[in-house]
Amino acid sequence: MKSLNSKYRFLFAGGGTGGHLYPAIAVAEKLVALKSESDLLFIGTSKKIESRVVPKLGYKFKSIWISGFARKFAMKNILFPLKLIVSSLQALGINMSFKPSVAIGTGAYVSGPAIWAAKIMGAKIVLLEQNSFPGITNRMLEKKADKIFIAFEDSKKYFREKEKLVVTGNPVRTNLQLISKDEAVRKFGLSHDKKTLLIFGGSLGAKSINDAVAKSLDSFMGENIQVIWQCGEIYFENYKQYDSDNVKVLAFIDDVAAAYSAADLILCRAGATTIAEISALNLPAIFVPSPNVAADHQFKNAKALADADAAILINDKDAMEKLAPTAIGLLNDEEKLKRLKNNVGKFSNPKAAEKIAESILKLAEEN
Numbered sequence: 001m002k003s004l005n006s007k008y009r010f011l012f013a014g015g016g017t018g019g020h021l022y023p024a025i026a027v028a029e030k031l032v033a034l035k036s037e038s039d040l041l042f043i044g045t046s047k048k049i050e051s052r053v054v055p056k057l058g059y060k061f062k063s064i065w066i067s068g069f070a071r072k073f074a075m076k077n078i079l080f081p082l083k084l085i086v087s088s089l090q091a092l093g094i095n096m097s098f099k100p101s102v103a104i105g106t107g108a109y110v111s112g113p114a115i116w117a118a119k120i121m122g123a124k125i126v127l128l129e130q131n132s133f134p135g136i137t138n139r140m141l142e143k144k145a146d147k148i149f150i151a152f153e154d155s156k157k158y159f160r161e162k163e164k165l166v167v168t169g170n171p172v173r174t175n176l177q178l179i180s181k182d183e184a185v186r187k188f189g190l191s192h193d194k195k196t197l198l199i200f201g202g203s204l205g206a207k208s209i210n211d212a213v214a215k216s217l218d219s220f221m222g223e224n225i226q227v228i229w230q231c232g233e234i235y236f237e238n239y240k241q242y243d244s245d246n247v248k249v250l251a252f253i254d255d256v257a258a259a260y261s262a263a264d265l266i267l268c269r270a271g272a273t274t275i276a277e278i279s280a281l282n283l284p285a286i287f288v289p290s291p292n293v294a295a296d297h298q299f300k301n302a303k304a305l306a307d308a309d310a311a312i313l314i315n316d317k318d319a320m321e322k323l324a325p326t327a328i329g330l331l332n333d334e335e336k337l338k339r340l341k342n343n344v345g346k347f348s349n350p351k352a353a354e355k356i357a358e359s360i361l362k363l364a365e366e367n
Contacts, residue, residue: 007101007364008035011094011123013043013114014106015050017202019273023128024106026171028059030357033174041098043091043114049252056254064090066110084113091117101364102126107135119144124363128356130170130272133295134158146363149356151272151349154300168356169349170276176257178281184261185226188248194226195331198263200253202290205232206269208319209288210239216324217242223328228259265331267323270302270313278311279348284340286312286326288319310343 010031014020024042031038044050046063054061066087091113095103103118104126105111111127119125125145129138132152142148142161150156151170159165182192190196197220201209210231220227226246231239236251243249253259260266260281268274270287278285287305289298305311312330314322330336 006037006039007367008038008361009098009100009102010038010040010360010364011043011098011100011103011114011118012040012106013091013103013111013118014108014128015042015044015054015110016048016108017271018049019130019202019271020106020108021050021053022173022273023130023171023276024104025053025057026173026353027104027128027356027360029174030171030353031360034354034357035361041094041100043094044110062094064094064110064113066113088113088116092120095121095123101367102360104128104360105138105141106130107138109137111137111141115141115144122367124367126356126360126363128171129155130276131155131294131297132272132300133297135294147359149352149359151276151352166355166359169352170272171353171356172276172280172348172350174353176260176277176280178261179258181261184258187255187258188228188262190226190228190246190248190262194224194246195264196226196228196262197265197267197327197331198228198259199267200230200259200269201232201288202269202271202274205230205235206288206290207235208316209267209269209323210235212319212323214239214242215320216327217247219324219328221246223331225328225331228253228262230259265327265337267327270298272297272301275301275305275347276349276352279344279346280350282341282345282348284311284330284337284344286314286323286330288314288316288323291316305344305347308343308346310340310347312340 012024014024041060042054064087065083095117100123103123105115106128127138127145127148129150132154148164149166149168185192228248230250230253233251266285270289287302289302302313306313
């Protein structure tokens with residue numbers, strides 16, 4: 001049992017989506033690798049991805065009641081003030097018990113109460129911002145932060161506390177390593193003789209992509225293309241009927257490394273974490289940016305790669321029309337696939353997690 005007096009006690013707050021969770025996990029893995037006596041605790045919510053993924057990885061996990069505030073009118077917004085008060089008290093209790101030396105917030109709404117409480121308890125504060133346009137939680141918390149690690153140079157203009165900013169790129173999990181394609185396709189019950197298209201719309205799914213994929217399946221089958229399709233938990237009942245020998249429909253892919261390894265081409269949203277993983281693994285991709293994000297940052301993320309001939313960009317409104325012909329054409333163009341693989345790796349920052357973890361350790365030793 002780790003001592004409560006240890007200076008290497010780290011609290012992570014974030015989740016809701018894989019884009020907020022997986023960079024935190026990448027940094028957590030590196031902290032443990034660099035300092036084996038590190039004691040880690042994650043704070044999240046009970047109904048999102050973190051409640052399932054974090055305990056599976058062996059980390060301690062505590063949930064608080066908070067949920068996001070809908071930008072449009074919604075009945076759940078009425079409960080938000082109460083949830084914020086209760087969650088802040090829950091977070092304060094967790095921090096009083098755990099006594100972190102450093103608290104790391106990843107920008108999701110759960111970070112607000114958790115980081116506020118950690119600051120009251122005297123913890124050093126680190127923020128991770130994955131996107132080119134920072135989320136409202138990180139912008140609200142920046143005054144409380146000791147360090148803010150950003151993935152994009154462009155993010156600097158949105159923060160006031162410039163002296164706290166460090167550009168590192170997005171951290172990627174250490175266990176995200178490719179395996180042989182034959183082994184990977186076997187894990188999904190697919191054939192090693194066919195091209196494989198991996199499709200996902202983020203951990204929550206994406207309706208526009210799902211609808212376009214459902215329409216395109218006959219075209220894919222006609223071209224001898226097999227599909228791994230993560231449609232998202234909220235959409236699974238709508239699309240599970242399409243599961244077959246050549247189409248694997250999944251609510252969520254737990255072994256994402258195997259999915260990446262099986263893929264000859266990826267079709268997905270353009271979240272910063274997804275781009276960081278694809279870049280780190282040198283994988284060819286078609287990005288369909290979500291139009292429902294702040295400052296259209298997914299489009300900006302994807303366009304940077306498309307302009308460098310490192311990925312293909314399809315606008316969300318064009319997905320129904322262009323998804324199938326673009327994917328089929330690319331899977332039949334080996335030279336183009338090879339060029340995308342070579343170019344996308346230039347956007348990788350393999351030392352990001354290590355740089356962030358080293359800085360966190362230094363803050364812990366100062367505290």
